[in-house]
Amino acid sequence: MPLDLAALVDPSHTAVVTSEVQRGVVGERSALPALAEAAAAEMLPSLARLLPVARSAGVQVIHCTAYRRADGKGANHNARLFMGVRKSPVALLPGTAEVEVVPELGPEPEDLVLTRTHGLDPMAGTDLDPVLRNLGVTTIVVTGVSVNVAVTNLVMDAVNRGYDVVLPRDAVCGIPQDYADAVIDNTLALLATITTTDDLVAIWSA
DSSP, X not given: OOOOHHHHTOGGGEEEEEESOBTTTTSTTOSOHHHHHHIIIIIHHHHHXXXXXHHHHXXXXXXXXXXXXXXXXXXXXXXXXXHHHHHOSSOOOTTSGGGSBOGGGOOOTTOEEEEESSSSSHHHHSSHHHHHHHXXXXXXXXXXXXXXXXXXXXXHHHHHTTOEEEEEGGGEEOSSHHHHXXXXXHTGGGTSEEEOHHHHHHHHHO
């Protein structure tokens, strides 16, 4: 039976979750300039089109950001990724511009912003799961960065918790691009419904 994407992403039970679309990750203050450059090419413009349409249709937008205390308390230290972040000259300190959502994406007053200080993805280190359940959400549209780590983890964690997951491939980003495409096509496509920003905009604009 063909998938009914419109029913799957009905605004009454759908939320768009952004992962780390913050100034210190994909913005002008990025600690990861190669990722920020890749995000600016397609992901950020796609999200800038998608989020206003989602909001107008009544789809909840939730921004999930990450920070690290200056003393590192509560943060992970058990992987090379975390050590690299610790050595970066860009510190994702709470209350600084680096942890703010990039301005072209919000947050708007109706958006929710959840911040974590540990873990590899937004589901592991925030109130995201209970917040989604309290909102009656059963479908998550996963967006943001990166396909290399956080996006892939978020998709898996969401599926493990019983959510349907939709992934607009032009509204996520990873590096290098051919690797991100391979992960989407060979792993995430087994777990999520892969679509595009254009498809979601068409549905939520109808």
